[in-house]
Structure formats: structure tokens, C-alpha cells
Amino acid sequence: xxHRLQSAGVSPQVITQIGHWLESHPCQSESGLIxxxxxxxxxxxxxxxxxxxxxxxxxxxxxxxxxxLVAHSLSGCSSLTPSPGMCSGLVIALHEE
Numbered sequence: 001x002x003h004r005l006q007s008a009g010v011s012p013q014v015i016t017q018i019g020h021w022l023e024s025h026p027c028q029s030e031s032g033l034i035x036x037x038x039x040x041x042x043x044x045x046x047x048x049x050x051x052x053x054x055x056x057x058x059x060x061x062x063x064x065x066x067x068x069l070v071a072h073s074l075s076g077c078s079s080l081t082p083s084p085g086m087c088s089g090l091v092i093a094l095h096e097e
Contacts, residue, residue, distance in 0.1 A: 019062050
């Protein structure tokens, strides 16, 4: 089942649902994101190390990753956002061991 998102924003419940799915389906590579990309085709998913995120606070921390929200502007630039209403993508920042 595909979840089509409205033109801007994602509900906090959907973001939390994605986080819980990732908790139960650990992924360490882009191929692990394929099911999410298929289920949420309007969202951009990015996988990286928590070190790549600097001192930015995550939207939510899970057991092996932090979840950051990304907003994309009409100019094509992306930025982190604390607002689910502005969210058009998620960064999954893997914790270093």
C-alpha cells in the first residue's frame, strides 16, 4: 500500500511509524530503505552517519539511529527542519558503535 503525502508536510504519526518500522527492520545500507521508498514515494530518504549531522538535534532518537526531518525549497536547496509540517524527507543518521 502506497502512502501518498500531501504537497507539504508529514504527520508526526507517520514519521513515528517510519521510525518504529526502522527499529524493527535495521538497515545499514541504502538497500534497506527500498521498502520505505516504495511505501512512501513522496518522501526522500537519506542514510548517513550521526557524525555527518554535526550538532543538530534529531527530531527523535531511536536505538541505533537518529531521525532528522528535511525540508526542500522551491529553489532546490534542502535544510533540516524541526517541523513535520515542512518535512519532505528524512535523514536516518546511524549511531556509531
